[in-house]
Amino acid sequence: MHRMFGLLALMAAGLGLYLLFGPDAEPRGSGMQAMQNAPVAYSGWALGLVMGLTLAWLAGVDWSNLPARVVLWVRLQRRRLWLAVLGSVFASILLLF
Numbered sequence: 001m002h003r004m005f006g007l008l009a010l011m012a013a014g015l016g017l018y019l020l021f022g023p024d025a026e027p028r029g030s031g032m033q034a035m036q037n038a039p040v041a042y043s044g045w046a047l048g049l050v051m052g053l054t055l056a057w058l059a060g061v062d063w064s065n066l067p068a069r070v071v072l073w074v075r076l077q078r079r080r081l082w083l084a085v086l087g088s089v090f091a092s093i094l095l096l097f
Contacts (some may be wrong), residue, residue: 005059009052016049 074081 003056005052009049009056012049013050021096
C-alpha cells in the first residue's frame with residue numbers, strides 16, 4: 001500500500017511540475033490567468049504532495065510492533081527520562097516563582 005501512495009505522490013509532483021513549467025496550449029482570459037498565477041493555486045498541489053508522502057511514510061510503519069518498541073525504548077531510557085522529568089519540574093518551579 002505504501003508503494004501506491006509513493007507512486008501517487010510522485011505522479012502528483014510530476015503533474016505539478018508539468019503545470020508549472022509546461023507549455024500553454026490555449027489562450028486564457030485575464031481572470032483565469034490571474035487565478036493560476038496566485039500563490040494559492042500552487043499551494044494546493046504542494047499540500048497534496050506532502051500529504052501523499054506522509055501517507056506513504058505512515059503506511060511503511062510496522063504498527064503491530066510499535067507498542068512493544070515504545071515500551072522497550074522507555075525501559076532503556078528510564079534514567080534519562082527520570083532526569084528529564086526532574087529537570088522539567090525544577091525548571092517549572094524556577095520559572096513559576
